[in-house]
Amino acid sequence: MNKVVIVDDEPMLCRWLTEKIDWQAWNCEIVGVGRNGLEGKELVKQHKPDILLTDVKMPGMNGLELSCYVLEHYPKTMVLILSGYNEFDFVRTAMRNEVFDYLLKPLDVEEFHKTMKKASSHLEQRLEHERKNEISEKRLEDSTELTESGILMKLFINGNKELPSLHTKIARLGFDLGKGQVVVYELHSPSDPLRDKWTPVYQYAVQNILFETFERLQCIPIVFHIGDRCVVVVKFQMGVATSLWEKRVLEAAKEGMENVKMYLNSRQSLGFGTVFKSIEEIYGSYQTAVEALEMQYFWLDETIPTMNGSVPMLIDAPFAVSPELYSIIENGDEDAASSSLASVTAQLRRIGKREFVYSVCTEMLIHLSKISEKWNKELDFLPLMNGMKQYRTFESLMKDLGHTVTSLCRWISSQKAYAVTSLPEKIVLYIQEHYHNPDINLGSIANEFHLSLSHLSRIFVRATGANFNEYVSQLRVEQAKKLMEQKHWLSNQDIAQRVGYNDGRYFSQVFKKYCGKTPNEYRGRRENKI
Structure with a gap:
């Protein structure tokens, strides 16, 4: 729990x-x-x-x-x-x-x-992410024979704090992990239910494809999975220049990516780590490979990154969100705001800098929060602000930002529409929004709209065809019926309070007057019908 x-x-x-x-x-x-x-x-x-x-x-x-x-x-x-x-x-x-x-x-x-x-x-x-890491560690602990992949998996999961004990084991087993490079792969869409069902088989297939590809191109690979990621550690042979090995790894990585896509119909992103020259540097190589992978994954880019882990930049020019976008949003123009945001999205994609995207989106959300406050809109995008770096892809981040802009535009548009609504319509809308307040009455509404009681009463009857008490009672009963149907676990007293009655007995009397049944009888009829 x-x-x-x-x-x-x-x-x-x-x-x-x-x-x-x-x-x-x-x-x-x-x-x-x-x-x-x-x-x-x-x-x-x-x-x-x-x-x-x-x-x-x-x-x-x-x-x-x-x-x-x-x-x-x-x-x-x-x-x-x-x-x-x-x-x-x-x-x-x-x-x-x-x-x-x-x-x-x-x-x-x-x-x-x-x-x-x-x-x-x-x-x-x-919890699921932590569970996957625990499974990886448990598999390692349960292994009766420590292999190179087991040593590396333990190193990548726990970091260099395991080095003292690993040095002894490597020496005892005679493993050579002197010089090489780490490459990390990850699927773009690993959430397919059928694929999830066959995850172990699927991972085994990916490992075989990559192992055979790297080995055929005269690399010496160690291949294993950590969670959803497939890790390839390539050991360099002595006597061959590092630059030639890097070129060979780049070629093998590219072909491995193409083979996985061809045989398993799966698109992947990958990242290259720095060349390590000792076991102390292997974990650093893995970290840089993961960082490069995250960058590729963020853009869902299938191009091969450069060996330093960066994505080639298409544009490197100053950029700022035009104040016109915020003016459009304040006008409540949903279509124009969506079009303007699409232009911002396209420019950010062309620039291709993830941290810059975070900076621009943060700036936009701060502006949107100020606009929200001005228009008395509840700030409902705080999780987007705080969880921005949890978005794995640029597409999903901009999609949620678009929903935020759309929601704000609709709110402002509705507020502006309310401003030009006729007085009788405003009064009815006010009652529909505040019917759950037990203190609402003709006098409080008259004060809200600066009207006399007699004038308000005449306006209300002409607009609704009913007097105030009848209209509010009917509205509350209809809302109570909806709550009974949608949230059947609520007690009659809870429902009474939600629709504006402090006294549950009085609520039952009003309910029976307009429905012909008590709340309990009404619920029984609904349950029998179901």
């Missing part, structure tokens, strides 16, 4: 989070609840949780200070900020502290569920 720590100085919210939320649905359990940042810090030290939910404003140590502490000492802990303060300074600090998400109070239940679903999915992916 994923461990969760909650830190908030509001007892009612803590009680709601601990008693009303089905944490097991996300494979989570609450291991501690703190009333302030200092208590939260001690709970984090004690439990090392997978998820920390913390308020911003708290005595002793605030939530942003706590998240900064967690980032430094427990980087694996995922932080969710809870705050009633929709201010850009808080969000900007949260971005720097790499929190996973930022939720506004009062909490919207559906948004909270969506966020927890994303958090749970992220934890599952991380």
Whole structure:
């Protein structure tokens, strides 16, 4: 189970989070609840949780200070900020502290569920990655005969901290790992269900193809898999110039890539490591190969990278996002914004610098957050900001950035449309958005729109054909019916509160008046029908 720590100085919210939320649905359990940042810090030290939910404003140590502490000492802990303060300074600090998400109070239940679903999915992916590494290590431990591939796998998984023990084993077994180069391959799309089912067989086939290709071109390869990546370690023979070996490795790597594509119908990216001259340098060669592979994979580029691991640059010119894009977004013009963003995407692709892409996207998200704040739009792209470097491909990053731009344009467009909506339509829309507030009444709406009660009453009847109380009651009952159908686990009292009734008994009376059945009778009819 994923461990969760909650830190908030509001007892009612803590009680709601601990008693009303089905944490097991996300494979989570609450291991501690703190009333302030200092208590939260001690709970984090004690439990090392997978998820920390913390308020911003708290005595002793605030939530942003706590998240900064967690980032430094427990980087694996995922932080969710809870705050009633929709201010850009808080969000900007949260971005720097790499929190996973930022939720506004009062909490919207559906948004909270969506966020927890994303958090749970992220934890599952991380666990799967760790599991693959554990499997690789376990296979190595269970091996009764230590081979060259076993030594190298252990070195690449654990780093140079294993060198003292490996030196002894290499000497005892007589292995020669003096000089060579590392090449790493990875599939572009390894998520095919059929391929996943046959992963061991598929990996065996890839290893055979690459081994035969490198060996046929007079290289001396050691080939094995670490997770989803196939590693080829080429040993150089003495007496041949390093430059000639590098040329031979480049030729073999290119042909190996073509053979995997031809025989297995699979596109791959690859990265070259630096030439190592001793066992102490092999891990460094592997790291540079992985970095080069990540660059190739990011662009889904099938061209062969240069031997120093970089992708040939097509353009190396100054570039900045035009202010016109932000003006278009502020106008709510979705089509023009998509077209302008497509132009930015094309230019970034031509430039081909991954870190530059991150820089430009970060700048854009900061601008978008300011626009969102101006238009009172909830900041729902914080995970994109903090998780930017987790995007394996340029395409997926720009796709999500495009969704963010589209969402913001639609929001602004709807707000502008609301501004020119007729007064009766605005009143109806206001009620539809605030019906769940138990304090909404004709008087509060009259104050909101600066109207007299009598004038508002006449406008409302002409617009809806019903008086205010009838309209709100019918609306609440219809929403209650939807909740019963979509979220059957909610109690009648929970549903009553969600649609604007503090008194569950009164809710039942109103429900029966408009439906002819009590809530329990209505639920029974639905269950029998199902």
